[in-house]
Amino acid sequence: MERIAIIGLGLIGGSLGLDLTRYGHPVVGIARRATTAEEALAMGAVTEAGNELALVSGADVVFICTPIDAVVATAAAIAPYLSEGAVVTDVASVKGELVPSLESLWPDFVGGHPMAGKAEAGLAVAEAGLFQGRPYVLTPTEATNPEALERVRAIATSLGANLCQCHPDQHDRAVAWISHLPVMVSSSLILACQGESDPDILALSQTLASSGFQDTSRVGGGVPDLGTLMARHNRAALLNALTQYQDQLDQLKTLIQAEEWDALYNTLTRSQSARPAFLGQRGG
Incomplete structure (x- = not known):
């Protein structure tokens, strides 16, 4: 051995x-x-x-x-x-x-x-x-x-x-999408919810938070040192991923503002169809 x-x-x-x-x-x-x-x-x-x-x-x-x-x-x-x-x-x-x-x-x-x-x-x-x-x-x-x-x-x-x-560079671009970006997105979700100005609504939200919020917020509740090091040492790839993610959010916001419900449905259908390829055999 x-x-x-x-x-x-x-x-x-x-x-x-x-x-x-x-x-x-x-x-x-x-x-x-x-x-x-x-x-x-x-x-x-x-x-x-x-x-x-x-x-x-x-x-x-x-x-x-x-x-x-x-x-x-x-x-x-x-x-x-x-x-x-x-x-x-x-x-x-x-x-x-x-x-x-x-x-x-x-x-x-x-x-x-x-x-x-x-x-x-x-x-x-x-x-x-x-x-x-x-x-x-x-x-x-x-x-x-x-x-x-x-x-x-x-x-x-x-x-x-x-x-x-x-290759090392391919690795960094890929993990920016599926590891480093989710940490930043999840952290932003937690802080956005925490920003609710009405303390009663904030308390109610915290009481009602269940599996959906738990799943999407998990990595944002992780170790701050690790998230900071990810961003510092994979800065370019993470910034690119954040920019494209922000574009997607803007598109969703535009569809909702314009009440384009069919277009929103089609967007959510595409995301539903795309998700399994990122999960392999793990499901969930």
Whole structure:
């Protein structure tokens, strides 16, 4: 079994550890806080833990599971400790800005993004099987070592994830639509509702909110740090998505103002027909 190092023991890093230790890999976990390392060890997410980056020494594969803005600095910091032939991969939700820098730091780097987040963050919400049936995107380039790519592919496959492969820039444009834009839209929905000036109506709305509001507001109630980092590091693609979304809202507003009910019906019919293609076999 390959020796795995995981840097960053939050939701993703902790969940990776729970699966990989269960499959028999020796897993060393590295966290900023000693208490987090101890908790990961106690819950069985790692077989060894600490807060020194030098612990990556001897690892066959290293997962960088830090926040987006710390990935490159982390890769630079661990490079002196890595064994020749070690594979480094990340889990960041933005790739185009990161991959070139990471490839220049380590020849056997493979960009990765397991898409299995939650509204909550941290080791406490890590769970075994989190990646089962979820997309796991790999973003190789012309510089990617095929052997390194295959090793990361094998690990992702063992997690039960659905593998997808594309260029880093393609990844960022796609996740802007289906991940980053929904966070901004959902946040705007919550704040728009919160802006109701009549406190009685606001209280009644909060009382009546059920599955429809829960579904559409879920990601807007997530961790603010992550949403801010998504926007900061995928700015161009997100702005494009926001502009096109705003255009769609303007069109709906125009149809309703003009009482063009047939046109509105046709628009809603198109959206109803288009939705299943974005859900695959998941339904719901």
